[in-house]
Amino acid sequence: MHQYEISLSTGKDATEFVSSIRQVSEPVRLSDGNRFEANGKSLLGVIWALTWDIVFCRCESDISEQIDKFICKEVLNSEV
Numbered sequence: 001m002h003q004y005e006i007s008l009s010t011g012k013d014a015t016e017f018v019s020s021i022r023q024v025s026e027p028v029r030l031s032d033g034n035r036f037e038a039n040g041k042s043l044l045g046v047i048w049a050l051t052w053d054i055v056f057c058r059c060e061s062d063i064s065e066q067i068d069k070f071i072c073k074e075v076l077n078s079e080v
Helices: 012-021 042-051 064-070
Strands: 001-004 028-031 035-039 055-059 071-074
Touching: 001 064, 012 042, 012 064, 028 042, 035 064, 064 071
Parallel strands: none
Antiparallel strands: 001 055, 001 071, 028 035, 028 055
C-alpha cells in the first residue's frame, strides 16, 4: 500500500487530482487520518476532502508520478 500526504486547496486542485488518476485501475482512497474516508476518483469525494485539515491518499499501486503535484510527503503505514 502506497500512502501520501497530499495538499488540495481549491476546486481546480480537486478537478486536476481526479483527472490525474483517471487511468489508475486500483481504488484510490482519501482519508483525514481519523474517521473520514472518500473515493479519490470521485470529484464529490475530493471536494469533500478540501474541508479536512490533512489529507492522505492511499492506493495499492505507486501513483506518485500521477499525483506528484499534490504530494507533500510519502507516509509510512504506521503514520496513518
